[in-house]
Amino acid sequence: MSRHPTLSVSGLSVDYPLTSGGLFRPARTVNAVDGVTFDIAPGETLGLVGESGSGKTTVGRTILRRVPSSGGRIQFEGRDITDVDGAALRKLRARMQIVLQDPYTSLNPRMKIGDIVAEPLLVHGLAESSDAARHAVRQLLDRVGMPADAADRYPHSFSGGQRQRVGIARALALKPSLIVADEPVSALDVSVRAQVVNLMQDLQRELGISYLFIAHDLAIVRHISHRVAIMYAGRIVEIAPRNDLYDNPVHPYTEALLSAVPVANPKVQRARRRIVHTGDTVDIANPPSGCRFHPRCPLATDQCRQASPPLLVKAPGHLAACWNRGR
Amino acid sequence: MTETLLEIDDLHVAFDTRAGVVQAVRGVSLTVGRGETLGLVGESGSGKSVTAQAMMGLIDVPGRISGGTVRWCGTPLVGEGVRRAPRNIWGREITMIFQNPMTSLNPLMTIGAQLQEAVRLHLGLRGAAARTRAADLLNAVGISGAARRLDQYPHEFSGGMRQRVMIAMAIASEPRLLIADEPTTALDVTIQAQILELLAELQSQLGLSIILITHDLGIVAGLCHRVAVMYAGQIVETGAVDTMFEQPAHPYTQGLIRSTPLLDACDDRLVAIDGTPPGLLIPPAGCAFQPRCPVATAPCGVPQVLTPTGTGAVACCRAGIDAWKVGAA
Numbered sequence: 273m274s275r276h277p278t279l280s281v282s283g284l285s286v287d288y289p290l291t292s293g294g295l296f297r298p299a300r301t302v303n304a305v306d307g308v309t310f311d312i313a314p315g316e317t318l319g320l321v322g323e324s325g326s327g328k329t330t331v332g333r334t335i336l337r338r339v340p341s342s343g344g345r346i347q348f349e350g351r352d353i354t355d356v357d358g359a360a361l362r363k364l365r366a367r368m369q370i371v372l373q374d375p376y377t378s379l380n381p382r383m384k385i386g387d388i389v390a391e392p393l394l395v396h397g398l399a400e401s402s403d404a405a406r407h408a409v410r411q412l413l414d415r416v417g418m419p420a421d422a423a424d425r426y427p428h429s430f431s432g433g434q435r436q437r438v439g440i441a442r443a444l445a446l447k448p449s450l451i452v453a454d455e456p457v458s459a460l461d462v463s464v465r466a467q468v469v470n471l472m473q474d475l476q477r478e479l480g481i482s483y484l485f486i487a488h489d490l491a492i493v494r495h496i497s498h499r500v501a502i503m504y505a506g507r508i509v510e511i512a513p514r515n516d517l518y519d520n521p522v523h524p525y526t527e528a529l530l531s532a533v534p535v536a537n538p539k540v541q542r543a544r545r546r547i548v549h550t551g552d553t554v555d556i557a558n559p560p561s562g563c564r565f566h567p568r569c570p571l572a573t574d575q576c577r578q579a580s581p582p583l584l585v586k587a588p589g590h591l592a593a594c595w596n597r598g599r
Numbered sequence: 600m601t602e603t604l605l606e607i608d609d610l611h612v613a614f615d616t617r618a619g620v621v622q623a624v625r626g627v628s629l630t631v632g633r634g635e636t637l638g639l640v641g642e643s644g645s646g647k648s649v650t651a652q653a654m655m656g657l658i659d660v661p662g663r664i665s666g667g668t669v670r671w672c673g674t675p676l677v678g679e680g681v682r683r684a685p686r687n688i689w690g691r692e693i694t695m696i697f698q699n700p701m702t703s704l705n706p707l708m709t710i711g712a713q714l715q716e717a718v719r720l721h722l723g724l725r726g727a728a729a730r731t732r733a734a735d736l737l738n739a740v741g742i743s744g745a746a747r748r749l750d751q752y753p754h755e756f757s758g759g760m761r762q763r764v765m766i767a768m769a770i771a772s773e774p775r776l777l778i779a780d781e782p783t784t785a786l787d788v789t790i791q792a793q794i795l796e797l798l799a800e801l802q803s804q805l806g807l808s809i810i811l812i813t814h815d816l817g818i819v820a821g822l823c824h825r826v827a828v829m830y831a832g833q834i835v836e837t838g839a840v841d842t843m844f845e846q847p848a849h850p851y852t853q854g855l856i857r858s859t860p861l862l863d864a865c866d867d868r869l870v871a872i873d874g875t876p877p878g879l880l881i882p883p884a885g886c887a888f889q890p891r892c893p894v895a896t897a898p899c900g901v902p903q904v905l906t907p908t909g910t911g912a913v914a915c916c917r918a919g920i921d922a923w924k925v926g927a928a
Binding site for chain 1: 642643787788789791792795796814815816817818819820821840841844854855856858859860861862863868869870871872873875
């Protein structure tokens with residue numbers, strides 16, 4: 273195992289064009305991700321949590337180099353990959369894979385399961401013969417708990433949970449060291465969701481893969497992650513080992529988020545004090561000045577309105593971006 | 600026992616498809632009392648939404664009510680011999696909100712026009728009086744600046760605000776029962792908390808009964824008095840909310856609760872219920888959960904009947920056994 277973190281992101285920013293520029297007017301952009309910094313160690317799971325529009329999916333896609341970044345660096349296994357392209361990028365992509373949210377639209381309905389899983393092997397020239405590919409596919413499908421005859425069937429004959437297993441098998445085919453899992457279990461029913469989460473944990477223990485686990489379900493994230501990062505309006509507001517973050521949240525947004533999650537225990541849930549913040553999620557096209565959470569924050573001061581708080585160490589391994597907390 | 604408002608008796612709903620008849624709801628019986636919140640829980644395809652649609656008379660071709668009745672304060676709404684349901688119950692006494700507030704609002708009409716339409720229809724108010732009442736409704740669901748908001752269009756509202764508008768419309772007729780079908784599934788968690796808070800407030804202020812359809816056990820735990828768990832078109836267990844979470848009797852209810860990770864504990868491995876729910880084209884003869892059940896035995900091959908428990912009923916001959924501990928050992 274290398275001494276480098278599997279992934280190291282520093283100051284990552286992403287701008288999406290809103291309107292193209294004209295002769296006399298500049299192009300308008302949305303700053304979807306702003307100065308995001310984190311590491312993922314080999315065999316570690318970092319949970320990335322945020323509400324819709326917080327930029328969590330964009331972070332995942334930018335790391336995989338599917339979306340161009342507008343600032344910051346991305347290092348993968350010790351190597352700067354921010355600007356690699358061509359054949360080097362193609363080679364790199366074998367090492368980092370994605371598992372998508374919707375198992376119904378992410379598998380080609382006209383391809384057999386076996387061909388779907390074999391495709392990355394063939395594209396990257398990793399299977400010497402079609403026999404070798406078939407053998408590898410059989411092993412992969414078996415590893416993710418699919419029946420032996422699955423390779424010759426089409427996606428429509430499988431349930432959501434089984435399709436997500438196929439998506440995971442396809443991601444594993446190239447023996448990646450990082451898998452970006454973008455809401456991999458959000459579309460699944462509770463009982464089936466547990467199957468897929470357990471599978472992902474087993475695979476990690478066995479193969480030492482790192483996961484960037486993007487989700488909005490805080491309970492699942494606590495269950496699967498080693499460390500958790502909370503995003504709000506394109507910025508990481510807090511990042512910490514999971515128990516520290518859930519038991520001692522520092523940032524007011526993290527607090528509000530945790531208190532808003534309904535707990536499946538009637539007595540606990542009725543007794544909980546909810547911090548219900550007024551106001552809506554932020555409009556990312558017109559972000560507020562200073563701390564982007566300040567319009568909804570009960571602690572906001574003039575300093576919060578004017579200057580953006582840096583992500584600082586508040587306890588060992590526990591970073592948060594708040595002017596008022598944990599000084 | 601409080602006064603019973605809605606009573607469903609042995610409801611069957613079938614859908615005629617090219618592949619055959621899909622039996623989506625297979626003998627559901629439920630009651631809802633005044634001021635009560637009933638949680639209807641189940642996974643996708645369990646028939647919970649179809650049950651709600653049947654209560655509202657919303658089952659349309661290719662679906663049909665193939666048996667049973669729905670009664671409102673004793674008056675039959677749906678079922679054999681009912682040719683046309685009495686007026687002024689659906690949409691007035693019983694109203695409904697849906698998962699996606701964007702598709703439920705007319706994008707070409709202002710919020711005010713849509714609210715005033717509901718007010719005019721149900722309360723007979725016109726002109727300035729209707730507008731005032733519409734503004735009052737927006738205030739009641741926590742939308743500030745109501746006078747200005749009335750002249751805006753749905754696209755100018757966020758998802759949470761749109762769901763508030765839907766709730767305002769649903770309470771415009773001063774209903775006695777609100778059916779909420781996954782009302783917060785499309786919303787972010789902090790906005791979800793606001794909407795759930797609003798529903799709880801309205802319930803205590805207006806004495807409203809609520810049927811809350813959801814797959815999220817956390818929402819059930821916080822808001823409901825009673826719970827009914829559905830699996831493969833049938834109710835497998837009902838009971839008071841505390842009892843259901845503390846001593847779930849049915850192996851499926853137990854599995855559902857144990858496979859939901861809690862926010863404050865994370866070291867146990869999640870219970871995963873192997874396999875998937877059965878297809879309802881040819882429903883299983885006996886217990887529908889049998890193929891996935893860790894404690895199934897021979898008698899599970901025959902149809903299970905709901906037998907009373909302390910606070911509800913359960914349809915399982917192995918009820919009360921700690922199914923998942925037995926299964927794991």
